[in-house]
Amino acid sequence: MPEPQAASPRTPDATRRSERSRRAIYDAALALVTEVGYARTTVEGIASRAGVGKQTIYRWWPSKSAVLLDAYLDLAGQAAAEAQDGQDGAEAAGLPDTGDLAADLRAVLRATVDELNDPRFEAPTRALTAEGVVDGELGARFVERLLEPQLQLYVDRLTAAREAGQVRDGVDPRVAVELLVGPLTHRWLLRTRPLTHAYADELVEYALHGIAPRQAVEGA
Amino acid sequence: MPEPQAASPRTPDATRRSERSRRAIYDAALALVTEVGYARTTVEGIASRAGVGKQTIYRWWPSKSAVLLDAYLDLAGQAAAEAQDGQDGAEAAGLPDTGDLAADLRAVLRATVDELNDPRFEAPTRALTAEGVVDGELGARFVERLLEPQLQLYVDRLTAAREAGQVRDGVDPRVAVELLVGPLTHRWLLRTRPLTHAYADELVEYALHGIAPRQAVEGA
Amino acid sequence: MPEPQAASPRTPDATRRSERSRRAIYDAALALVTEVGYARTTVEGIASRAGVGKQTIYRWWPSKSAVLLDAYLDLAGQAAAEAQDGQDGAEAAGLPDTGDLAADLRAVLRATVDELNDPRFEAPTRALTAEGVVDGELGARFVERLLEPQLQLYVDRLTAAREAGQVRDGVDPRVAVELLVGPLTHRWLLRTRPLTHAYADELVEYALHGIAPRQAVEGA
Amino acid sequence: MPEPQAASPRTPDATRRSERSRRAIYDAALALVTEVGYARTTVEGIASRAGVGKQTIYRWWPSKSAVLLDAYLDLAGQAAAEAQDGQDGAEAAGLPDTGDLAADLRAVLRATVDELNDPRFEAPTRALTAEGVVDGELGARFVERLLEPQLQLYVDRLTAAREAGQVRDGVDPRVAVELLVGPLTHRWLLRTRPLTHAYADELVEYALHGIAPRQAVEGA
DNA sequence: CGATAAACGAGACGGTACGTCCCGTCTTTGC
DNA sequence: GCAAAGACGGGACGTACCGTCTCGTTTATCG
Missing domain, CATH: 1.10.357.10 (Tetracycline Repressor, domain 2)
Structure with a gap:
């Protein structure tokens, strides 16, 4: 059932998004920043390392920094989840x-x-x-x-x-x-x-x- | 080709340096950073705004950030000197x-x-x-x-x-x-x-x- | 997976083809070529203007030029038929x-x-x-x-x-x-x-x- | 003495043009068109094959076809000059x-x-x-x-x-x-x-x- | 005071990356 | 099961700057 209300002209359909690519982009972005530094990390480099077209990055993020922010939040989320496992779990973080x-x-x-x-x-x-x-x-x-x-x-x-x-x-x-x-x-x-x-x-x-x-x- | 004793080709003669250009570069650099932000400040832009050849920048500084650092130190120095005038002057800052x-x-x-x-x-x-x-x-x-x-x-x-x-x-x-x-x-x-x-x-x-x-x- | 007798995967069933889409594609292709020229006419543009999926074009034609050729033959056919009406019709063209x-x-x-x-x-x-x-x-x-x-x-x-x-x-x-x-x-x-x-x-x-x-x- | 009259804003200085690059671009363009055809000849390809920056092409020509035209005229000029040598020379072509x-x-x-x-x-x-x-x-x-x-x-x-x-x-x-x-x-x-x-x-x-x-x- | 050499303005050069447009393929959803 | 829609990996576009490299043109000592 397509939602008729939402989705402005140039807004991509998030339900069709490739999870595989998203993960690959996060991994590539973090790896590159760690290896060569932020300034020498390029969108082109991320795309190429992730095995992804550049447009797939520009479709979902407006800039290199935005990609890195999401990649970082994802990483922090994972780290938090792991840390969580070490606690009794009930009373969150x-x-x-x-x-x-x-x-x-x-x-x-x-x-x-x-x-x-x-x-x-x-x-x-x-x-x-x-x-x-x-x-x-x-x-x-x-x-x-x-x-x-x-x-x-x-x-x-x-x-x-x-x-x-x-x-x-x-x-x-x-x-x-x-x-x-x-x-x-x-x-x-x-x-x-x-x-x-x-x-x-x-x-x-x-x-x-x-x-x-x-x-x-x-x-x- | 007579090799002069001192000053290798890569070391410019600081005594001949144009004070006029130096000042113009500082001013242009600070103005651009303030107006368009650091990322969109370019060496080319600084040179053009300062009415200076690009090489004159690269002759004296290794990078955009180095130019800005010197420009900033110059600015801070001026500010300090002004502030100083308000004090009794003898016992510095x-x-x-x-x-x-x-x-x-x-x-x-x-x-x-x-x-x-x-x-x-x-x-x-x-x-x-x-x-x-x-x-x-x-x-x-x-x-x-x-x-x-x-x-x-x-x-x-x-x-x-x-x-x-x-x-x-x-x-x-x-x-x-x-x-x-x-x-x-x-x-x-x-x-x-x-x-x-x-x-x-x-x-x-x-x-x-x-x-x-x-x-x-x-x-x- | 039951293999139907005829029509391999790569050969679409022409009998089910949408006449409506075909016509719309011809019209869009000719209009675009006339309006913006051949080089700036794109398959994507034709599809979008015809209100048709890109795949519908690629299903039936191998390239932009092939679409245009068919569109043109169609146009020429119409023109010939019209011209024909002016003649006595029996002995063709x-x-x-x-x-x-x-x-x-x-x-x-x-x-x-x-x-x-x-x-x-x-x-x-x-x-x-x-x-x-x-x-x-x-x-x-x-x-x-x-x-x-x-x-x-x-x-x-x-x-x-x-x-x-x-x-x-x-x-x-x-x-x-x-x-x-x-x-x-x-x-x-x-x-x-x-x-x-x-x-x-x-x-x-x-x-x-x-x-x-x-x-x-x-x-x- | 710099000519003050001529040279509008974005017009490069033709006297500084690299003859070496010009020649390399002509050769690359003609070779590529011959080898892979016009459609698959790209400005990027010409630049790369000529060992030249893309901007050096765009500085002097507005499009791929313009490059090829000049390359072709150059080739035709050479061919004509050669043909000329076979004649008595005096009364041109x-x-x-x-x-x-x-x-x-x-x-x-x-x-x-x-x-x-x-x-x-x-x-x-x-x-x-x-x-x-x-x-x-x-x-x-x-x-x-x-x-x-x-x-x-x-x-x-x-x-x-x-x-x-x-x-x-x-x-x-x-x-x-x-x-x-x-x-x-x-x-x-x-x-x-x-x-x-x-x-x-x-x-x-x-x-x-x-x-x-x-x-x-x-x-x- | 005139020669000369360095710094200068200018900007062309070989490159890298940008952000965009399309390519032709593939996948999802609906008719 | 074709069709509309459009995300995908990819390639090229034309532009902006990078940092290097000549070019003449000042400029400022030195011979």
Whole structure:
């Protein structure tokens, strides 16, 4: 039953789309970005490596960066699904909550450090971030689809902590999150210093002091 | 063919360099990046706009990004010189030290916010940062020539504060700096939230709490 | 899979063919060639204009030129049928034979001039002729199906004239035909000079002199 | 001293043109047309075979057919120069004039037959003629640069013959030329019959009868 | 002060990739 | 089971820039 309402002139029919090609394009795009870098990755190269016509790429994506974004989201989705399997599965992808806020944050930030240092992720993540810095639209989608959901997990965990009295009233959890994540990102993006577990621990320590209730600090 | 002793063919004679062309190239590069964005700024476009032969660009710079970096450093240098004129001039570009650490940091961070929001700086800064994220070598030069000297000013101010007992012993000033600057950069680069004075103030508050001496907090 | 007795997969069943589509394809092909020229007429364009799937064209024709050839033969057939209605119909499409060879040939050549100048025919005739010049196979079909039958009419008329003593013995009627038709075609194809009735008359005069019996010329 | 008047915006500087590339392009174009035919000759193919950038072709010619036209004119020029060397040289490329008109024309038409049957010329000549049939502008240039000069030689020879009383007064030499050349072209382009010396001789015989003075025929 | 050599403006060159148009094939859906 | 629709792998289009390479033309020391 063809939907008569939708589908403007130049809009292809998504139901006929080749899954095979989509996968091949994702794989080729990620491989090329990793191997030769973003600037030297070309649509033509992706098409040729994926064994696909160029038009098949241009039919579904407007630009190289858009392809890479989807390829990356797909990769992140897979990685998340795998990680999920290691947990009990029921309560989805929340941050751990053992009651020990500092320990929980250290674990998560250390994991983030590891991921950022993982060569499998490094090239595409850098490429997309850089592209998003310059191309507002791509950046917005990147943030919306990937970054914000992740930050929201921190916000949730910190909100819980505040309700448990571990965080000072009046602290904006959003700002608190950025106090942790901002420096990490800064170091990684700008390569000013190596990104280590020790750095993650230090950040957690300073940030938690910064947002702790006054008496909590006193009692420590 | 008499071989002169010095200066191989590939090394142009910098003393004969046309200052006029250099300036025109900087201006054209910055203007184009601002007007059409980094990706659509081309060496050919810069040359044509500057009324300069392409070879004159390739003679002195290896790539588009290198031109832009120099153009940007030139711009930053001018801006710094102007800002300098407002100060007493003798003790160069140190951070203010009124004794009130929080107030000093708020002032500096607010100024940074203003600069990042200045459309005159935004496009080239984003362009160079993004390029540096992906191109390690350019990034390194960008950091070395521009970012590190600035961060060092913070480090100096915080070191002074620590000696004055306003910062907890054992706190790494470098990490403390990143606690302030990292979140700011994060917000600006990724455009997750608007960059305001209020945000700068909040960061200073939380960060200072985080690195304050225990008793200082207690006594507050 | 039950193999039906006749019609291999590659041979579609012509009895089920859609007459409606065939007509629409002919019309679209001729219209496009006339409007945008042969080179910019595409199979996709014909299909879309005819409201027909591309495969419907490829099912029945091997190439763009083959479609156009059939479309043209169809058009020529219609034109011939119309012209026929003006005659007594019984003796089909022979050249007129009033006994005055020169007058008969003038009439026919003038009619040919008019047809070649008819914008309805010009574009497709040029397109097919040009294609046939380069593509031997298409050219052969074009000649066999269209040109040769027409030239044969001239041959017949001239043979009759020779038997009536109006043409010198030993003259090859085929060559004589080309003496008339060749120059006409030459002028039309190569656009060296305008194609007029006067030119047709002149050709008839010279050619008839050329093939006349010696005494006939003497007696004239 | 740069000429300030000439050279509109997008007009390249012809004085800097690479003769090497021009030659390579001509050779590649002619070779490809001969080897794979006009339709399957591509600008990309010519460029690649000539070891030349595509832009170098598009800088100097607007289309594939224009390239081929120039390549062909070059070839024809060379061939003419070679042929010239065989003659006494002084009186350029006029048709022979031995006083025997029929013999002279037979010689020339036979040479034309040989050239049209020469595989070295066949493919490009067909290609250009066909293209000119469809593309009026190219056709006009082809006729002007190549065909008309040749036909003019015939016109000159026939005019001389008329003055010598070998051609009837009142005969238009131009039409007379087409009486000879038209049928030849017709047979060659449309491949209706093989193109032979005998055919050339027959054409000369009939055509000369057609344009002979009345008494001349009588006296023959 | 005039010679000379380097930097300059200009832009042609061999290339690579762009994003688009069609090719001819294949697959899905509906009549 | 043909037909409309159109996605697919592929090839070529004509354009934009790349970075290199001559060209004359300034320009600015040096002999």
